[in-house]
Amino acid sequence: MNLPIAFEYSSEYFNVRDTLECGQIFRFKHLGDEKYAVYSQDKYAELETVGNKVVVRTTDKDYFWHFFDLDTDYAAKVARISAISSLMQEAAQFGKGIRILNQDLSEMIFSFIISANNNIKRIQLIIERLCNALGRETQYGRAFPTVEDMAAQTVEFYTALGAGYRDKYLLATAQMLLSYDLSTLSMLDSSAARKELLKFMGIGPKVADCIMLFGLRRGDVFPVDTWLKKVYHSYFEQGHKDTEISQYFCNLFGEDAGLCQQYLFYFQRKYRQNI
Numbered sequence: 001m002n003l004p005i006a007f008e009y010s011s012e013y014f015n016v017r018d019t020l021e022c023g024q025i026f027r028f029k030h031l032g033d034e035k036y037a038v039y040s041q042d043k044y045a046e047l048e049t050v051g052n053k054v055v056v057r058t059t060d061k062d063y064f065w066h067f068f069d070l071d072t073d074y075a076a077k078v079a080r081i082s083a084i085s086s087l088m089q090e091a092a093q094f095g096k097g098i099r100i101l102n103q104d105l106s107e108m109i110f111s112f113i114i115s116a117n118n119n120i121k122r123i124q125l126i127i128e129r130l131c132n133a134l135g136r137e138t139q140y141g142r143a144f145p146t147v148e149d150m151a152a153q154t155v156e157f158y159t160a161l162g163a164g165y166r167d168k169y170l171l172a173t174a175q176m177l178l179s180y181d182l183s184t185l186s187m188l189d190s191s192a193a194r195k196e197l198l199k200f201m202g203i204g205p206k207v208a209d210c211i212m213l214f215g216l217r218r219g220d221v222f223p224v225d226t227w228l229k230k231v232y233h234s235y236f237e238q239g240h241k242d243t244e245i246s247q248y249f250c251n252l253f254g255e256d257a258g259l260c261q262q263y264l265f266y267f268q269r270k271y272r273q274n275i
Helices: 016-020 061-067 074-082 086-094 105-115 120-134 147-151 155-160 164-177 182-187 190-197 205-215 226-236 242-270
Strands: 005-010 028-032 035-040 043-050 053-057
Touching: 005 061, 016 035, 035 061, 043 061, 074 086, 074 242, 086 242, 105 120, 105 164, 105 182, 105 205, 120 147, 147 164, 155 164, 182 190, 190 205, 205 242, 226 242
Parallel strands: none
Antiparallel strands: 005 053, 028 035, 035 043, 043 053
16 A cells, blocks of 8 residues: 555664564554554554664554554663563563554454454454454455444354354443443553453453553553463462462562563563574
């Protein structure tokens, strides 16, 4: 697509591949070499790393500047996290190009319900089918569907998309959201926001933490999956049960817990498993 250059940004603390492939977003495509396409709601951007800068092409400049969290000083965050321990220094340096995205909350809720006990390729396929079936047509492809359109479907519709046991969760959550003001979550503290999210079908503790980190920008959460359990048992073992690991890391890392989670997750999955 012949999109205008909206802005350029230093690639030192903005690695497009690492940011998109660290598990926080599913609607993106690798276009080859250092080029990626990103979709959010009905918005679209293309990113290319050229030398020491990221070139972003889009007609929604302000949206994607905020989306990629480009007003935040990640150099300061990396320095602060690196001072915690030698492990955190190594993990932060390895993943310092990761930025926590500012994503649409409703899209995050449905995306992470689909993500439960699933792999990334299958998650992306289900979301693509969902958008193709219900999303509004734009010049860049299909938008993410509205809550109203999702709530008007049947369980069988979501079964046909390949959602598996999550089919009833997607419908029930969409119908619940028809009368739920998601903006109220931003006014709650993290503990209260998590309790609210857990009321929705298909949202357990890990999914709730992902939604809060990637959709509500709550840094004081630490989603735990099998990779983070490996990290805990390899480097932090303190005798906690699996259900206590998230709170352990939140206590350890405080407001930087979410970013530390991304650094440790990416470090374990992309680097440590290969050495």
